[in-house]
Every structure is written in structure tokens, then in C-alpha cells.
Amino acid sequence: MRNLLEVKNVKKLYGKKEAVKGVSFEVGEGEIFALIGPNGAGKTTTLRMISTLIEINGGQITRGGVDVKKSPEKVRELLTYLPDEAGAYKNMTGISYLRFMASLCANSDEEAKKSVEYAEEICSSLGDALYEKIKTYSKGMMRKLLIARAVMTRPKLAILDEPTSGLDIINGLEVRNFIKSLTQSGMSVLLSSHNMLEIDYVSDRVGIIDKGLLYAVGTPKELKEKYNAANLEEVFVQCVKETESKTGKGGETA
Amino acid sequence: MNKTRKSKFPIIFKKELKDLMTPQALIPIVILFFLFYFMGDIIGSLSDDHTVTINIDEPGISDGPPAEMTVSANSLVGFIDEDNSELSNYIKDNIRNFGVIPVFPEAADPETAMNQLESYDFAGEEVKIQTLIVIPRGFEENLLIGNYASVDAYSSIDSFGMTSMIAGASAHTVTSAVNNLLSQRLYEIYGGDPNININYIKFPVYSNDFTYLNNITQNVNASMVLGYVTSQTVFLPIIIFIIIMMSTQMLAASIVNEKTDKTLETIMTTPMSRMSVLLAKILSAAIYAGIYAGAYSVSYKRFMDSLGGSDGNYPDEFISSLEKFGITFDITAFAIIGAQLFLSVLCGLAISMLIGMIIEDMKTLQAYLMPVMFLIMIPYLLSMFLDINTLPAIAKILIYALPFTHTFTAATNLFTQNYTLIIFGIIYQAIFVGALLTVAVKIFNSDKLFTLGQIMAKKNKGRNKKSAFANLLKK
Numbered sequence: 063m064r065n066l067l068e069v070k071n072v073k074k075l076y077g078k079k080e081a082v083k084g085v086s087f088e089v090g091e092g093e094i095f096a097l098i099g100p101n102g103a104g105k106t107t108t109l110r111m112i113s114t115l116i117e118i119n120g121g122q123i124t125r126g127g128v129d130v131k132k133s134p135e136k137v138r139e140l141l142t143y144l145p146d147e148a149g150a151y152k153n154m155t156g157i158s159y160l161r162f163m164a165s166l167c168a169n170s171d172e173e174a175k176k177s178v179e180y181a182e183e184i185c186s187s188l189g190d191a192l193y194e195k196i197k198t199y200s201k202g203m204m205r206k207l208l209i210a211r212a213v214m215t216r217p218k219l220a221i222l223d224e225p226t227s228g229l230d231i232i233n234g235l236e237v238r239n240f241i242k243s244l245t246q247s248g249m250s251v252l253l254s255s256h257n258m259l260e261i262d263y264v265s266d267r268v269g270i271i272d273k274g275l276l277y278a279v280g281t282p283k284e285l286k287e288k289y290n291a292a293n294l295e296e297v298f299v300q301c302v303k304e305t306e307s308k309t310g311k312g313g314e315t316a
Numbered sequence: 317m318n319k320t321r322k323s324k325f326p327i328i329f330k331k332e333l334k335d336l337m338t339p340q341a342l343i344p345i346v347i348l349f350f351l352f353y354f355m356g357d358i359i360g361s362l363s364d365d366h367t368v369t370i371n372i373d374e375p376g377i378s379d380g381p382p383a384e385m386t387v388s389a390n391s392l393v394g395f396i397d398e399d400n401s402e403l404s405n406y407i408k409d410n411i412r413n414f415g416v417i418p419v420f421p422e423a424a425d426p427e428t429a430m431n432q433l434e435s436y437d438f439a440g441e442e443v444k445i446q447t448l449i450v451i452p453r454g455f456e457e458n459l460l461i462g463n464y465a466s467v468d469a470y471s472s473i474d475s476f477g478m479t480s481m482i483a484g485a486s487a488h489t490v491t492s493a494v495n496n497l498l499s500q501r502l503y504e505i506y507g508g509d510p511n512i513n514i515n516y517i518k519f520p521v522y523s524n525d526f527t528y529l530n531n532i533t534q535n536v537n538a539s540m541v542l543g544y545v546t547s548q549t550v551f552l553p554i555i556i557f558i559i560i561m562m563s564t565q566m567l568a569a570s571i572v573n574e575k576t577d578k579t580l581e582t583i584m585t586t587p588m589s590r591m592s593v594l595l596a597k598i599l600s601a602a603i604y605a606g607i608y609a610g611a612y613s614v615s616y617k618r619f620m621d622s623l624g625g626s627d628g629n630y631p632d633e634f635i636s637s638l639e640k641f642g643i644t645f646d647i648t649a650f651a652i653i654g655a656q657l658f659l660s661v662l663c664g665l666a667i668s669m670l671i672g673m674i675i676e677d678m679k680t681l682q683a684y685l686m687p688v689m690f691l692i693m694i695p696y697l698l699s700m701f702l703d704i705n706t707l708p709a710i711a712k713i714l715i716y717a718l719p720f721t722h723t724f725t726a727a728t729n730l731f732t733q734n735y736t737l738i739i740f741g742i743i744y745q746a747i748f749v750g751a752l753l754t755v756a757v758k759i760f761n762s763d764k765l766f767t768l769g770q771i772m773a774k775k776n777k778g779r780n781k782k783s784a785f786a787n788l789l790k791k
Contacts, residue, residue, distance in 0.1 A: 147578060
């Protein structure tokens with residue numbers, strides 16, 4: 063499997079505070095890679111650096127061979143980003159929001175039209191609500207619309223930050239199943255969550271992150287076996303403890 | 317056991333008061349306090365400037381024993397007596413009974429005399445005398461054959477603030493005083509004549525009004541000129557104020573709204589440059605403000621027209637005189653005002669961009685925008701009530717340090733042909749805007765756009781935590 067994204071020893075400073083302390087991982091083509099960790103672990107900061115929203119203070123990120131720092135606009139053509147708790151323009155209808163976003167991302171009207179058609183297909187469960195103002199949407203409807211927006215251009219890499227955060231069981235399951243289905247079309251997904259059970263279900267590989275350090279990377283099965291744990295929550299606790307006792311600080315840097 | 321229940325009211329009251337008395341809420345109060353305090357001082361100092369202490373035995377003032385008195389500079393009036401008759405001398409000798417102190421410039425030509433009176437050495441003090449009365453040749457002759465006589469009343473306008481309004485009224489006061497004096501005198505002469513017109517006895521003299529402005533004299537009434545200028549200079553700042561306020565608020569709200577909804581993050585990850593996003597925001601805010609101002613201008617002008625306040629209702633001769641004074645709006649004037657307005661709008665937009673970037677929610681934004689609104693309101697209010705150019709030097713420097721002031725005073729500066737100040741204003745505003753925009757664009761293009769607000773919020777949170785901890789320690 064070819065690497066689509068390479069993150070090498072990436073660091074981020076907020077003033078004097080090091081939010082990300084040298085994180086490294088790769089995402090392969092058609093792979094779902096998840097960063098898991100508690101709130102404030104550095105997941106969102108890492109995703110924001112990859113999606114070119116914030117600058118990196120050390121290390122390197124390449125997306126398909128293109129350096130994120132050197133050519134951010136080129137990188138943005140190849141990925142989409144769905145922020146945590148993102149919203150949409152409330153005075154637009156769902157369909158007009160999709161059209162607007164498609165026209166910003168596409169290089170031609172034809173391409174934009176195709177993107178909108180695909181988005182309509184993804185959020186077909188919204189029915190007529192797609193033609194209503196976004197301000198009338200529930201959280202679940204909004205999330206579906208935003209996920210459709212994030213993948214409608216069929217990017218090589220979709221970055222989804224906490225995609226099921228705040229959703230009820232049914233909507234959460236629907237979104238998880240949809241994310242899983244994305245890889246069938248060759249799309250790679252990089253997502254973050256603090257819901258480790260959800261990640262266990264949806265992702266091919268997992269990176270455990272806390273306090274800006276990446277503690278372990280592997281498939282959920284590998285990690286559970288390695289740490290002799292029943293689920294990823296136990297894996298998280300074990301690996302943080304183990305690495306800290308070994309190194310005094312821990313974290314995977316290679 | 318008899319236990320006294322402690323009232324819970326002071327606890328909740330203290331909490332409510334603490335919630336309201338935040339620095340953001342207190343800053344506008346402090347600014348408002350100093351604004352009016354400062355304005356009061358300025359207005360006070362203006363009236364101080366217009367008093368002068370004189371010896372009342374000064375020639376032409378009094379024949380009595382030497383004494384000192386303080387009079388308003390506005391009571392000093394220049395006189396040129398071309399008639400040099402008994403009646404004209406009677407006026408000069410007795411007009412002080414009506415609170416008018418006559419002075420006599422050396423020049424016989426009214427225009428040169430007006431020039432001399434601009435800085436006239438009176439009783440050892442340099443004063444500005446804004447009114448000149450010329451008693452023409454044949455004045456007494458006309459009156460003695462029962463004809464009405466005229467005096468030429470010259471009023472000088474050197475600014476368009478409160479002091480000029482007083483000067484405009486002064487010529488009228490002197491003419492009334494002359495009529496009162498001559499009315500008594502003529503009654504003594506014609507009192508017994510049954511055929512004499514009583515109106516002639518009451519008002520034997522009418523004034524032929526001249527206005528001296530920008531070194532030009534025109535045969536127009538100064539009050540009318542001031543009325544015209546006021547209608548223009550009051551109208552313009554309102555429009556300017558609305559444009560700057562609206563565009564500033566719109567842009568800041570737009571950035572903060574997008575940050576709150578996280579739509580900005582989404583937009584920023586599309587294959588579009590950040591500058592395009594920023595430019596679109598600035599332009600749309602400016603256009604919205606322009607439309608708002610346009611609608612306001614048209615409706616307000618219509619309103620002023622209906623009240624007879626616009627130049628549409630002035631006679632052609634009057635407009636022609638205004639043109640000679642250089643106080644009508646031509647294309648150059650509109651271009652200058654437009655340029656200064658544009659720079660002020662850009663300045664407001666740059667400030668609002670900076671605020672929008674460091675604020676994370678709409679509630680905090682309102683609190684942070686309030687001081688900016690005051691920065692716009694201070695020159696707006698001052699320009700409505702005063703001619704800022706007549707203020708003491710320090711006050712002038714402070715007020716002109718606000719970049720918005722230059723736009724609010726643009727019309728007045730054009731009317732007084734103060735081109736140095738106009739050019740300086742444009743350069744100052746351009747530098748100010750350039751610096752602010754550079755900083756704002758730099759931040760917008762960096763990740764500080766997303767991190768500054770969070771850092772600020774964390775700092776505030778930390779401060780609150782610290783004080784909570786300090787309270788805990790105290791207990």
C-alpha cells in the first residue's frame with residue numbers, strides 16, 4: 063500500500079507550550095487511519111496542521127509528495143477537512159450550501175455539478191430537507207450534510223475531526239458505516255475521536271496520542287494483542303503507562 | 317435552638333454586580349466620562365479665548381476716570397466712518413451704551429480693514445474682530461431729508477464652529493443698536509411732525525450685508541452662509557459615521573460568526589487563497605456600508621430639501637457668491653472627501669479585522685467593538701458642535717491623532733481652504749491604514765487567525781482562575 067500522507071516528527075508550539083511534540087505516522091491509500099486520545103491530546107492540532115490551517119513549527123508533512131508547508135494551496139486541492147463541531151451558513155439551504163462549496167473546490171462547472179450530484183446521493187436520507195434552510199436542521203442532519211460536503215469532491219484524503227461527536231446512536235452508526243464505505247472508492251480517511259470503541263469498529267490503523275505525543279501505532283487487533291487488552295480504552299491506558307515508565311516521557315517518534 | 321438565617325441576597329447581588337462590572341463594560345463608561353469632561357473643557361476654553369481686559373479710558377471707549385474692565389472680544393466692532401457727520405459721530409460716541417465697543421482700523425478700504433481686524437492690537441492685546449460697520453458718505457444727509465439710510469455690515473468668517481455663529485449674529489446686533497440710537501435722535505428732531513412715518517423713526521437704518529471669507533468679500537449675509545455650511549457639514553458627518561460604523565461592525569461580525577460556526581476553517585481548507593477570502597469579506601462589508609449610506613444620503617437629502625435646508629432653495633446669486641468663496645462642493649471636493657472617507661472605512665475595517673481575529677464569540681465582540689465606536693464617535697460629535705481647527709493646540713493634536721477625524725473635518729477644511737491639513741490628513745490616514753492592514757493581513761494569513769482567540773480566551777480564563785485561587789487562599 064502506497065503512502066498518501068507522511069507525517070514526520072511534526073511539532074507545534076502555542077507560545078512556549080508544545081502542543082504536539084514530534085509526531086510521526088503515515089496514511090496509506092484507501093486506508094482509514096484514526097488518531098485517538100482524550101480532549102487536549104493534540105489530535106485537532108495535528109489534523110489542522112495537515113489540512114494547512116495552521117503552520118508546523120518542526121518536522122515535515124507531505125501529501126502525495128507535496129510539502130504542506132511549501133505548497134499549501136496545492137495540498138488543499140487533494141484533501142478536504144471537516145472540523146470538529148463544524149457548522150454551515152445557516153441562511154443557505156442545504157443544496158445551495160453544497161453548490162457553493164462545490165464551486166469553491168471544483169475547477170469547472172461540470173466538476174462542481176458532479177460533486178453536488180454525489181453529495182445529494184450521500185445525504186439522500188435528508189429528503190426535502192435538503193431544500194430547506196440549514197438553520198432548521200438538527201445536529202444529525204447538519205453532520206450528514208457536512209460529511210457529504212467533505213467527500214463530495216472525492217478527495218484523495220478526507221480529514222474528519224470527531225465526525226460523530228454529539229450524534230445519537232442511530233445517526234452515529236449511520237455516519238460510521240458511511241465512513242467505512244468510503245475506502246471502497248479508494249479514498250483515504252484520517253479521522254480523530256476520543257470515542258475509542260467507535261474507532262475500533264471503523265479504522266484500519268490507529269495512532270494513540272496524548273499530551274502531544276504519539277504513543278503507539280497499529281491495527282486495533284495488533285494493539286490489543288500487544289497490550290493484552292480487551293478494547294482500545296485499555297490499550298490507551300496501558301501504553302501511556304508503559305511508555306512513560308520506560309522513557310520518562312514516552313511517545314513514538316519514528 | 318434559635319438559628320438566624322443569613323440572607324442570601326448579598327451573595328447573589330455581589331455575583332450579579334461582578335458579572336456586569338467587567339473591564340469591557342467599564343471601558344465605555346470611562347471613555348464617555350472623559351469625552352464629555354474633555355468637551356466641556358474645550359468649550360469652556362473657547363469662551364475664555366474671546367474675552368479681553370481693557371482700560372475703559374482707551375480713546376473712543378470712555379471719557380471717565382481710568383478703570384479696567386473685561387469685555388468679550390465679540391463686543392469689539394470695527395467702524396469706518398466715511399460720512400464723518402454729526403449723526404455718524406453720535407453713533408460712534410454712544411454705541412457702547414448698547415454693549416458695542418467701537419474700534420477704528422487704519423485702512424479706509426473695508427476689505428483691507430477686515431484684514432487688519434483679523435489680528436487687531438487692542439489695549440495691548442491681540443484680538444480678532446469679526447465685524448466691521450461702514451457708515452457711507454451721505455448717511456446723515458439721507459436721514460435728514462427723511463430717507464432711510466444704510467450701513468455696510470461686514471462679517472468675517474474664519475471657521476465654522478460656534479464662534480462664527482456668534483460673529484454672524486454680531487453684525488445684526490450692531491445694526492439694531494444703531495437703529496436704537498438714531499431712533500432716539502430722530503425722535504428729538506422729528507418728534508413733533510405729524511406727517512413723519514413712525515416706522516422710519518423706529519428703524520431708520522438698514523444694513524447692507526457683506527461676508528468676508530477666505531480673503532474674499534461678497535455681498536451676502538453671513539448668517540445665510542453659515543446656515544448653508546452648517547447644513548452641509550452636519551449632513552456629511554452623519555453619512556460618514558454610518559458608513560464607518562456599519563462596515564466596521566459588519567466585517568468583525570462576519571469573521572467572528574464564521575469562527576463561531578467553524579465555517580471559516582472549512583473555507584480556509586478549500587483550494588482558495590486566504591487573501592481572496594479576506595478581500596471578499598472586506599469588499600462586501602464596504603459595499604453593504606456604501607448601499608446603506610447611499611440610501612441614507614438620498615432620503616436625508618430629500619428630508620433636508622423639504623425643510624429648505626439644502627442649496628436647492630437658495631437664490632442663484634447666493635450660490636454664485638458661495639462659489640466665489642470656494643465653499644460649494646465641486647468634483648475635486650467630492651473626490652477629496654471620498655478619498656478620506658475611503659481611508660477611514662479601510663481604517664475601520666482593518667481595526668475590525670484585528671478585533672475579529674482575537675475574538676471567539678459575538679458577545680465578547682460587542683464589548684471589544686464599543687471602544688472602537690467611541691474612537692469614531694469622538695471626532696463625529698466634536699465636528700458636529702465645534703470647528704476642531706479652533707481648539708487649543710494640544711486638543712487639536714489629540715483629536716487629529718484619531719484617523720477618523722480627518723474625514724469628519726474634510727468638508728470644513730475644504731471650506732476654509734486648509735489644504736495643508738487635508739494633504740497631511742490623507743498622508744496620515746494612508747500610513748495608519750497601511751500599517752493596520754499589513755498587521756491584519758499578516759495575522760489573517762497566519763495560523764494566528766485560529767490561535768490568537770484561543771490564547772486570549774485561555775488567558776482570561778487563567779486570570780479568573782487565579783483570582784478564584786487568591787480568594788480561596790484568603791479564606
